[in-house]
Amino acid sequence: MLPIIFVGAASHSLNLEFNSSGSLCLIQKDARKTSKSKPMMYETFDKNDPPVAFVHIPKNAGSTIEELGMKQYKIRWSRYRMFGMYDMPDGYACSAHHVPPQYSPGEIKGMYATRDHLFCISRHPYDRAVSEYTYLLSAPKGEIDNSTGLIDSFECTPGGLNNFLQKAMTEVISGKKFIADCHFLPQSEYIWEGQKQWCKNILRMDGLPGNFNNLMESLGFNVSMGDGRENQAANRCPGVTVESLTEETKVMLNQVYHDDLERLGY
Secondary structure, eight states, X not given: OOOEEEEOSSSEEEEEEEOTTSOEEEEEEEOOOOTTOOOEEEEOOOTTSOSEEEOOOTTSSHHHHHHHHHHHHOOOOGGGTXXXXXXXXXXXXXXXXXXXXXXXXXXXXXXXXXXXXXXXXXXXXXXHHHHHHHHHHTSOGGGOOOTTOTTTSOTTSHHXXXXXXXXXXXXXXXXXXXXXXXXXXXXXXXXXXXXXXXXXXXXXXXXXXXXXXXXXXXXXXOOOOOSOOTTOOGGGSTTOOGGGOOHHHHHHXXXXXXXXXXXXXX
């Protein structure tokens, strides 16, 4: 039977595993506590799972990739294998499938290490930042979080975009880089850990769907992407684009995403 792992969000974490006789075993570990966390659960890979796995970088077509894998090949990538929340080093909590390998529990890091082919999607940091703004404005009114000034100004305006991003970058620069469900975390932190490169196959978002389809074909998987996307919020603010970013906002984005711009060639 497959191991079932539960990482608690209280003052400890629990591992639930089946031993060789089929009994459920419990192992307790220390873990950080946050009041808003929900327990993190995930299912380990087994010998029948494909050697390719996906590292979900928020706002980089992750939902589209996960849906394609599930619907076309029954591959459970990311959110179909990891559930709940995980407490991050700064006290915030992120969805399990948004946690980079380097910050994941040891069991998950080991699980990633067993995959021969890890892939992820990269995106220009400016495009990703604008996408975050329109994505959050697409949420139901009662669910909008205004902690970073999302609706301080008129919605879907250049002023609203820049106010939001400047407040968000100020938070990240102050040390709160895991805010907003890890949506502002630099992409480089998902790909590299020091000199170690977790994600070996980096597909640029502006190369989709061709680069994704080529990778899947080269690995022998009958998974292909069309032109559609899941969670697309671009139409929410058609007049707000990268061209709407002020120089002051760009300076802050350049500071936070310096490694992304340099190491990913943007």
